[in-house]
Amino acid sequence: xxxxxxxxxxxxxxxxxxxxxxxxxxxxxxxxxxxxxxxxxxxxxxxxxxxxxxxxxxxxxxxxxxxxxxxxxxxxxxxxxxxxxxxxxxxxxxxxxxxxxxxxxxxxxxxxxxxxxxxxxxxxxxxxxxxxxxxxxxxxxxxxxxxxxxxxxxxxxxxxxxxxxxxxxxxxxxxxxxxxxxxxxxxxxxxxxxxxxxxxxxxxxxxxxxxxxxxxxxxxxxxxxxxxxxxxxxxxxxxxxxxxxxxxxxxxxxxxxxxxxxxxxxxxxxxxxxxxxxxxxxxxxxxxxxxxxxxxxxxxxxxxxxxxxxxxxxxxxxxxxxxxxxxxxxxxxxxxxxxxxxxxxxxxxxxxxxxxxxxxxxxxxxxxxxxxxxxxxxxxxxxxxxxxxxxxxxxxxxxxxxxxxxxxxxxxxxxxxxxxxxxxxxxxxxxxxxxxxxxxxxxxxxxxxxxxxxxxxxxxxxxxxxxxxxxxxxxxxxxxxxxxxxxxxxxxxxxxxxxxxxxxxxxxxxxxxxxxxxxxxxxxxxxxxxxxxxxxxxxxxxxxxxxxxxxxxxxxxxxxxxxxxxxxxxxxxxxxxxxxxxxxxxxxxxxxxxxxxxxxxxxxxxxxxxxxxxxxxxxxxxxxxxxxxxxxxxxxxxxxxxxxxxxxxxxxx
Numbered sequence: 001x002x003x004x005x006x007x008x009x010x011x012x013x014x015x016x017x018x019x020x021x022x023x024x025x026x027x028x029x030x031x032x033x034x035x036x037x038x039x040x041x042x043x044x045x046x047x048x049x050x051x052x053x054x055x056x057x058x059x060x061x062x063x064x065x066x067x068x069x070x071x072x073x074x075x076x077x078x079x080x081x082x083x084x085x086x087x088x089x090x091x092x093x094x095x096x097x098x099x100x101x102x103x104x105x106x107x108x109x110x111x112x113x114x115x116x117x118x119x120x121x122x123x124x125x126x127x128x129x130x131x132x133x134x135x136x137x138x139x140x141x142x143x144x145x146x147x148x149x150x151x152x153x154x155x156x157x158x159x160x161x162x163x164x165x166x167x168x169x170x171x172x173x174x175x176x177x178x179x180x181x182x183x184x185x186x187x188x189x190x191x192x193x194x195x196x197x198x199x200x201x202x203x204x205x206x207x208x209x210x211x212x213x214x215x216x217x218x219x220x221x222x223x224x225x226x227x228x229x230x231x232x233x234x235x236x237x238x239x240x241x242x243x244x245x246x247x248x249x250x251x252x253x254x255x256x257x258x259x260x261x262x263x264x265x266x267x268x269x270x271x272x273x274x275x276x277x278x279x280x281x282x283x284x285x286x287x288x289x290x291x292x293x294x295x296x297x298x299x300x301x302x303x304x305x306x307x308x309x310x311x312x313x314x315x316x317x318x319x320x321x322x323x324x325x326x327x328x329x330x331x332x333x334x335x336x337x338x339x340x341x342x343x344x345x346x347x348x349x350x351x352x353x354x355x356x357x358x359x360x361x362x363x364x365x366x367x368x369x370x371x372x373x374x375x376x377x378x379x380x381x382x383x384x385x386x387x388x389x390x391x392x393x394x395x396x397x398x399x400x401x402x403x404x405x406x407x408x409x410x411x412x413x414x415x416x417x418x419x420x421x422x423x424x425x426x427x428x429x430x431x432x433x434x435x436x437x438x439x440x441x442x443x444x445x446x447x448x449x450x451x452x453x454x455x456x457x458x459x460x461x462x463x464x465x466x467x468x469x470x471x472x473x474x475x476x477x478x479x480x481x482x483x484x485x486x487x488x489x490x491x492x493x494x495x496x497x498x499x500x501x502x503x504x505x506x507x508x509x510x511x512x513x514x515x516x517x518x519x520x521x522x523x524x525x526x527x528x529x530x531x532x533x534x535x536x537x538x539x540x541x542x543x544x545x546x547x548x549x550x551x552x553x554x555x556x557x558x559x560x561x562x563x564x565x566x567x568x569x570x571x572x573x574x575x576x577x578x579x580x581x582x583x584x585x586x587x588x589x590x591x592x593x594x595x596x597x598x599x600x601x602x603x604x605x606x607x608x609x610x611x612x613x614x615x616x617x618x619x620x621x622x623x624x625x626x627x628x629x630x631x632x633x634x635x636x637x638x639x640x641x642x643x644x645x646x647x648x649x650x651x652x653x
Contacts, residue, residue, distance in 0.1 A: 004572065006032040006126050006510055007639045011076070011097035011113035012039060023147070025076070027095075028053060030112065032123070034130060034512075037061070037103060048636070056105050062138045063104035063167065064127035066120070067111060070145055070152070073098070077113055079309055079334075096308065100145075103127060104138070108159040109146060116308040126510075141167055213239040215250070215265040218273050219380035224387030229258025234274060237265065245447040246384035259388035263381045263449060272311075272351060277372035278302045283651050284314070285492060288327050290373055291316035295325070298370025302355065305331055311351065313342060313358075317367040328366050379528070382455035382471045385446050386417060393417070393458040393469050398425060404476070409538075410465065414472055423457060426468040438538075439466070445536070448511060452504035454524055454534040473524035473532060481525045482590035491617055492651065493529070494586050499647045500531040505579060506640040508536060509572045516570055518578035519559045520585040557602050558593040562632055565603050573634035579643070580629025587615035587622065621650055 012028045029042040029049055035058050041050030069077070079098045097113035099120040104110075114120035140163030144153035154164035214236055221231035229250055231237070240257065241249040247259045272278040279287070282303040291299050291314060299316040311332040319326050330342045332351060339347040340354045343364030348354040358369045385391055399416040406412070410429035417423045445456050460467035475481055478497070482489070501523060508515060515522075515536045522535045561577035563569040581593050593612055594602045611630050614623040625646050631637045638646075 004031055004033055004509065004639070005130065005512060006030075006123060007641050008114070008119060008123065009042060010115075013111035013113070015107070015110070025113070030123075032126060032130070034058065037127075056103065056110065058130050060105045061103055061127065061131045063102070063141045063163075064124050064131065065102055065104075065141050065143070065167070066124065067100040067102050068144050068153075069098070069100055070147070098309075102141075104141060109142070111145065138163060139167055140165060212251075213267065215239055215267055216271055216274075217260075217265055218271060219264045221260060221264050221380070221383075223258070224383075225390055227259050227388045229256060229260050231260055231264055246449050247388040261381075261383040263383070263451075272302065275302070275352060275355075275372075276374050277355065277369075279374065280304055283492075284312075284329065287314040287329075291327055292325060294371070294373045296371040296373070298367040299373045300369040300371070301373050302332075302351070307331075313355075313365075313369070315365055315367055315369065316373075326366055330365065381451055382449070382457075384449040384455065386421065386457050386469075391443055391446050391458045392462070393460050393467070395460050395463055395467070398423070398460070398467070398469070400425065407535075409468075417457075417469070422472040424470045424472045426470070428466045428468065430465055442468075448508070448513060448536070450504055450507040452500045452530070452532050453507065453536065454532045470534070471532075473534075474527045475525035475529070477521060478523035478525055478531055479520040479585070479590050482520065482586065489589070491619075494617065495622070495647060495651050497531045497586050498583050499644065499651060501533055501582060502579065502640055502644045502647055504533040505575060506644050508533075509575075509640045514570055514572060515575050515578070517556055517559070518575055518582055519556060520582055520590060523582070557599045560606075561630075561634070562607050563634060565606065571634060572640070573637045576629050576637045576640065576643070579640070580626045581612065583622075583626045583629075584612050584615060584618075587618040587626075589617075619650075625650070 008030055009027060010030050011025050012030075014022075014024045014026075027042065028039040030037065030039045036055050037058065038052060038055040040052050042048070043050055076096055077098050077100075078096065095115070097115050099114040099117050100111060101114065101120050101124055102109040102111055112123075114123065142151045142153050142156075142161075142163050143165050144151060146152075146159055150157045151161065151164070154161075156164070215238075217231040217233050217235050217237065219231065220233050221228075223230050229237075229252060235253065237250045237252055237260065239248050239250050242262075246262060248262045248265075249257065250260045251257045266273065273280065277300060279301055280303070282290075282301065287301045287303055291301065294316070296316065297318050301314045303312055303314065304310075305312040313330045313332060315328050315330065317326045317328075332354070333341050335341070335347065339349060340351050341347050342354065342358060346354075346357065346363055348357060355369060357363070358365060360368065362368045386393065397418050399419060400413050401416065402414045404412045404414050404424065407426060410427045413425045413427065415423055415425050439459060439461050442456065442459050446458065449455060454473060455471040457469040457471065459469065501518075505515070505518070513536065515533065517535065517538070518533070522533070524532050524534050526532065556578075557565065559578040559581045561574050563571075564574050564577075584593060585591065594605060597605055609632065611627065614620070618626070625643065628638055628646075629643070
């Protein structure tokens with residue numbers, strides 16, 4: 001679908017258009033674009049979008065906010081709080097959607113339930129972003145549900161009644177209203193307003209410190225230019241402005257202000273990312289493998305559980321009866337009062353407090369938590385640019401250290417920026433690129449920031465040749481990494497590589513950005529084995545006629561779907577096709593797709609419906625994921641979000 005920003009499966013509550021109409025809840029596929037919010041039926045067995053069930057025009061949306069959950073919700077809308085010793089015995093057949101939010105438009109609130117807090121936060125953020133320029137905006141909203149003919153928060157009985165709680169903007173200030181009412185007559189006060197009319201003070205014009213968003217630094221940050229504010233890990237900061245996609249203006253405890261990278265901070269009160277014992281995206285099997293390789297009595301890892309919003313503590317202990325050692329997985333349980341505990345019901349206000357206690361007391365565990373095990377050092381992520389607003393880089397700040405190879409546009413070198421920061425420098429060969437168009441687009445590309453995208457830091461355009469400065473990836477090209485016969489890569493690691501690439505492409509898809517040349521040769525590997533997608537969008541600026549012609553040897557025919565080969569029609573679905581071929585490359589350890597055919601034969605092969613064979617290292621389920629990318633009809637191919645979910649399910653099995 002063209003212009004898709006987000007695509008997720010949620011639980012939708014019926015509109016309850018009449019006071020007496022019963023409530024019902026159905027799973028729907030929600031799709032957000034720049035102009036519409038649409039929801040569809042979804043065939044879960046086949047992984048296909050069904051018929052359209054409803055749509056809301058973006059210019060009619062006046063509010064997107066969280067909803068306070070109802071009292072005693074049914075099981076599918078509760079956060080799971082069971083706790084047994086073995087995680088495998090805790091799987092629930094009930095799918096849970098415990099995080100409600102609302103999209104308010106002319107017909108009233110549309111109530112949607114998300115499976116995770118992170119997904120809810122992401123959707124609200126994107127909805128607010130797409131409606132920010134519309135004329136439909138309100139100053140107040142209803143924080144509770146409309147049920148049985150009234151709002152639970154203020155008891156108003158009109159579904160279109162004015163809100164009872166002030167909306168805050170992203171910087172903590174009160175959101176200005178843009179009323180589209182024709183009448184100038186003031187609306188009557190809500191019941192709550194009427195009660196508090198006496199001694200009510202007008203809202204302050206400027207946000208006070210207690211109104212501003214508080215964040216905690218996950219990493220130290222040293223300023224790269226005069227506009228930046230230093231960060232100290234664990235310290236709190238106030239956010240003054242969120243205008244930029246990657247850099248926010250903040251204030252520290254001493255009153256100093258400046259810009260900080262927003263991927264270095266978190267709103268969480270006790271962010272687990274700060275601790276060496278926490279591994280966010282680790283699976284059960286990966287945790288067991290890592291604990292056994294460490295072979296430490298009391299070795300432990302805290303990781304995300306299969307259940308959204310839950311955590312698991314995996315612990316290793318040595319045993320005479322078990323030469324390989326014992327591993328137990330304990331789900332972190334939470335009481336209704338928000339306190340945490342493990343095996344015995346010793347309650348703690350935070351997870352770090354609980355871990356600290358069990359580092360000194362086994363208290364029902366197979367061992368004290370003696371030795372935190374981590375798969376890698378918690379390195380700070382790349383910033384979007386070398387400091388806030390720095391996209392034009394001075395040649396004089398670059399030191400060239402080593403040639404890494406030749407790319408489509410010219411020589412690529414490893415170097416340093418200001419003698420301190422590792423960078424990769426692409427020296428653009430004159431005549432190989434439409435330079436002016438690329439330089440304009442580079443400003444947009446710099447704001448694309450994801451842990452599985454090779455970060456664009458900036459460009460050098462004041463002299464020729466121009467340079468493109470990016471994040472340096474020490475393990476080089478994924479294709480070479482796969483070809484290295486000295487490595488024996490297990491299937492689980494191959495699936496992780498696919499997951500890394502798919503995560504990056506899901507992000508690009510959400511940003512409506514096409515890659516156009518996705519392949520193993522255009523992915524890189526860092527020192528920790530993390531795979532990142534590189535050169536996204538650069539193929540648009542190639543001036544080599546052979547590259548853009550389906551008859552030439554340089555055109556990526558082997559990674560292209562029928563609509564690109566025949567009509568040069570690119571979309572996110574053509575990137576999905578290329579991703580399926582990339583998965584095939586990964587599971588063949590870097591073989592050339594359609595290796596027995598030339599480009600002309602490959603084109604004929606694809607347009608007649610023939611597809612790549614199943615690699616020996618790929619199971620039937622893994623091959624089914626690849627094959628789903630190669631449907632002849634673009635709209636029948638899954639989105640990257642759905643692909644990412646399927647890959648995650650395979651990793652968990």
